Amino acid sequence: MAVLTEEQTMLRDLAREWVDNEAPVTAWRKTRNAGVPAGYDAEVWKTQAEMGWAGVLIPEEHGGVGMGYLSLGLVLEQMGRNLVASPLAATAAATSAILLGGSDAQKAEWLPRIASGEVVATVAFDEGPNFAPGRVATSVTDGKLTGTKAFVAEGDSAQLFIVSATDGVYLVSGDTGVTRSTRAMADARSHAAITFAAAPADKLAGDPDLATKVADRAAVATAAEMLGLAEAAFAITNDYLKTRVQFGQLLSSFQALQHRMAKMFTELELMRSAVEGALEAIDSGRSDVDQAASLAKAIAGDVAKLVSREMVQLHGGIGMTDEHDAGLFLKRSAMLETMWGNAAYHRERFARLNGY
Amino acid sequence: MATLADRDTRSDPLDAFRQEARDWIAANFPPALKGVDNTMSAVEGPSDPSPDEEAWRKAMGDKGWGVPTWPKQYGGGGLSRAEARVLGEELARAGATNPIGGMGVMMFGPTMLEYGTEEQKLEHIPPIARGEIRWCQGYSEPGAGSDLASLQTFAEDKGDHYLVNGQKTWTSGGQWADKCFAIVRTDKTKKHEGITFVLIDMKDPGVEVKPIRLISGQSPFCETFFTDVKVPKSDRVGAEGEGWTIGKRLLQHERSSLSGGGSASRLFGGVPLGKLAKEYRGEDAAGRVGDADLRMRIVRHEMDSRAFALTLRRAALEAKSNQGPSAATSIMKNVGARITQERAELTLEIRGMQGLGWEGEGFAEDEIAATRGWLFGKAVSIYGGSSEIQNNVIAKRILGMLDHQ
Numbered sequence: 001m002a003v004l005t006e007e008q009t010m011l012r013d014l015a016r017e018w019v020d021n022e023a024p025v026t027a028w029r030k031t032r033n034a035g036v037p038a039g040y041d042a043e044v045w046k047t048q049a050e051m052g053w054a055g056v057l058i059p060e061e062h063g064g065v066g067m068g069y070l071s072l073g074l075v076l077e078q079m080g081r082n083l084v085a086s087p088l089a090a091t092a093a094a095t096s097a098i099l100l101g102g103s104d105a106q107k108a109e110w111l112p113r114i115a116s117g118e119v120v121a122t123v124a125f126d127e128g129p130n131f132a133p134g135r136v137a138t139s140v141t142d143g144k145l146t147g148t149k150a151f152v153a154e155g156d157s158a159q160l161f162i163v164s165a166t167d168g169v170y171l172v173s174g175d176t177g178v179t180r181s182t183r184a185m186a187d188a189r190s191h192a193a194i195t196f197a198a199a200p201a202d203k204l205a206g207d208p209d210l211a212t213k214v215a216d217r218a219a220v221a222t223a224a225e226m227l228g229l230a231e232a233a234f235a236i237t238n239d240y241l242k243t244r245v246q247f248g249q250l251l252s253s254f255q256a257l258q259h260r261m262a263k264m265f266t267e268l269e270l271m272r273s274a275v276e277g278a279l280e281a282i283d284s285g286r287s288d289v290d291q292a293a294s295l296a297k298a299i300a301g302d303v304a305k306l307v308s309r310e311m312v313q314l315h316g317g318i319g320m321t322d323e324h325d326a327g328l329f330l331k332r333s334a335m336l337e338t339m340w341g342n343a344a345y346h347r348e349r350f351a352r353l354n355g356y
Numbered sequence: 357m358a359t360l361a362d363r364d365t366r367s368d369p370l371d372a373f374r375q376e377a378r379d380w381i382a383a384n385f386p387p388a389l390k391g392v393d394n395t396m397s398a399v400e401g402p403s404d405p406s407p408d409e410e411a412w413r414k415a416m417g418d419k420g421w422g423v424p425t426w427p428k429q430y431g432g433g434g435l436s437r438a439e440a441r442v443l444g445e446e447l448a449r450a451g452a453t454n455p456i457g458g459m460g461v462m463m464f465g466p467t468m469l470e471y472g473t474e475e476q477k478l479e480h481i482p483p484i485a486r487g488e489i490r491w492c493q494g495y496s497e498p499g500a501g502s503d504l505a506s507l508q509t510f511a512e513d514k515g516d517h518y519l520v521n522g523q524k525t526w527t528s529g530g531q532w533a534d535k536c537f538a539i540v541r542t543d544k545t546k547k548h549e550g551i552t553f554v555l556i557d558m559k560d561p562g563v564e565v566k567p568i569r570l571i572s573g574q575s576p577f578c579e580t581f582f583t584d585v586k587v588p589k590s591d592r593v594g595a596e597g598e599g600w601t602i603g604k605r606l607l608q609h610e611r612s613s614l615s616g617g618g619s620a621s622r623l624f625g626g627v628p629l630g631k632l633a634k635e636y637r638g639e640d641a642a643g644r645v646g647d648a649d650l651r652m653r654i655v656r657h658e659m660d661s662r663a664f665a666l667t668l669r670r671a672a673l674e675a676k677s678n679q680g681p682s683a684a685t686s687i688m689k690n691v692g693a694r695i696t697q698e699r700a701e702l703t704l705e706i707r708g709m710q711g712l713g714w715e716g717e718g719f720a721e722d723e724i725a726a727t728r729g730w731l732f733g734k735a736v737s738i739y740g741g742s743s744e745i746q747n748n749v750i751a752k753r754i755l756g757m758l759d760h761q
Contacts, residue, residue, distance in 0.1 A: 001674065002673075250758055266690060270667055272667075274662070356630035
């Protein structure tokens with residue numbers, strides 16, 4: 001656990017308490033079974049916004065609490081532990097874009113509404129199944145944006161889209177010229193293909209690397225959620241091994257399993273360091289955020305994959321049932337591993353950044 | 357307007373010490389030793405020290421700064437942890453290595469300070485603090501490796517002394533050591549409770565040392581045989597039968613020195629592997645390391661190393677902030693070993709045949725050193741508690757997994 005300020009400790013403890021008491025995995029299961037189109041419970045999102053989470057990155061003058069990325073990460077980590085369905089991660093990624101590239105007017109228009117939870121925002125960059133920030137055909141003519149974005153998280157409910165185009169990054173709000181096509185996916189959360197047909201768009205300023213910077217922040221936030229997910233998957237598995245008897249022994253007493261668990265524990269510690277290191281790198285304005293982000297997302301991808309797959313394997317047959325949570329962790333993990341670049345993508349990028 | 361005096365009183369209290377350390381180092385450190393490693397901590401035999409090295413060791417020994425936090429009455433520096441950190445920074449700034457080291461400093465001294473009598477401390481600690489004596493460790497036996505408490509070397513009670521018979525193995529530096537701290541059996545009917553911690557003079561009659569040749573061609577470890585060796589009872593540390601507790605405490609000192617941040621600079625120093633790969637294997641048309649598979653394995657290793665460095669830093673910050681010892685410390689030895697070995701394997705692979713040179717013509721000195729280091733490095737995941745034992749510790753102590761019934 002990173003060394004936290006008193007304020008951050010309080011934020012984390014409150015988030016943890018709320019997530020454990022108010023949003024256990026059974027709550028997500030209920031939302032999933034109910035087939036809520038937005039993919040999350042709107043009342044729950046309202047509560048999260050009231051706790052200040054929607055505005056955790058947003059400065060006080062725009063209605064937020066301005067606590068930074070480590071604080072956002074602490075909250076997302078807690079949510080990841082219980083697979084809490086929330087548009088927080090997508091909204092935070094979109095918030096990053098406005099903070100980095102928004103004009104005073106754009107900030108004044110959007111940030112207070114995001115902080116209050118009134119506006120759910122998201123980032124729509126990819127046009128294919130894999131994260132490929134350089135492959136953009138979407139273009140803008142006379143302030144009208146045209147193109148199709150694939151697999152946009154929270155695409156069913158977002159009112160504000162941060163969209164990459166051939167000549168920069170744009171804000172698209174409202175539904176004029178916007179068509180949403182829901183994609184039902186394994187994790188049962190909201191993903192949609194969004195078609196923009198001459199949708200009114202408002203350009204964000206910022207340097208030519210704005211899209212990259214936004215993607216890096218989104219990747220790190222995703223890695224924070226993965227950290228919580230992996231920690232919980234691991235803890236549930238460890239508890240299970242202490243109750244399941246086979247061959248007259250608790251599974252927990254078999255050395256072959258102990259060493260697999262010790263290996264996972266070791267990897268989780270490295271994952272925590274990489275994720276917290278990246279969050280801190282963003283907060284302190286370091287120049288190598290790109291490397292820190294790729295390090296965090298690559299390691300998070302490998303470790304979350306290892307732990308979520310082992311969760312199913314070590315639970316045996318029960319882990320294959322829908323009734324058990326292992327499958328929920330597995331499916332959500334695979335989604336997060338893929339979003340914003342998988343481990344292979346980020347290793348390749350890390351190699352390039354280091355001149356290999 | 358603040359006067360100079362005002363500024364002084366407001367300055368960090370460590371500033372004065374920093375200045376003192378800097379001045380003293382400037383006056384005493386022979387510039388010719390800049391960047392030269394401490395020969396006392398090497399696993400190979402002691403080379404003859406140069407007059408400069410001798411002078412530097414004597415100066416540091418007299419000052420007590422080789423063991424800066426040990427109490428002054430036993431020859432230590434009597435510094436606070438913060439002052440010792442400043443001293444370390446100033447030594448590094450000057451390119452100086454602490455010339456006092458070895459097992460006496462890392463393992464035996466701290467244990468002695470905790471468990472020794474006043475007489476024992478006064479006798480044994482000052483020579484360590486001055487770098488005048490080498491200690492070796494008499495723990496492992498041919499039948500007692502990871503299961504250390506199975507040891508059989510027996511110390512028979514002869515009134516004022518013990519008569520010790522048995523065999524130890526993997527005695528690091530045994531052929532160069534003056535003294536040995538050993539755990540021996542004083543009671544054959546009990547396992548852990550029958551073990552006693554004693555100090556043995558390696559020059560005593562009945563002590564015989566045979567170096568073991570390793571796959572690396574080096575012989576830093578020995579077999580040590582004890583035949584009717586007389587050990588006075590004044591050289592027993594703690595009570596009879598208490599040796600397991602004391603011996604385990606010493607292992608904690610060993611593990612923290614094996615896995616601590618001290619080795620980080622060595623781990624992460626040197627030529628980056630990506631650069632080495634381009635040099636030996638060439639580049640592809642896009643200016644990348646020629647072999648795509650190798651390139652990705654280098655990146656995995658590099659990422660692992662960085663995550664480990666971040667973990668070392670995180671554990672240090674957490675310890676400092678009074679959150680208590682971080683759970684992360686338990687993973688350090690295994691990850692450190694893995695990274696050391698992976699780096700050596702990748703270096704070998706990058707160089708091809710040129711990375712397998714054993715000696716002589718056709719190979720650069722660093723190529724041969726890497727071959728030898730690759731082989732010796734296989735010991736890292738075995739000594740000081742093998743990776744399997746470390747995993748057992750994590751599973752049982754941290755994860756609360758159970759013993760097999």
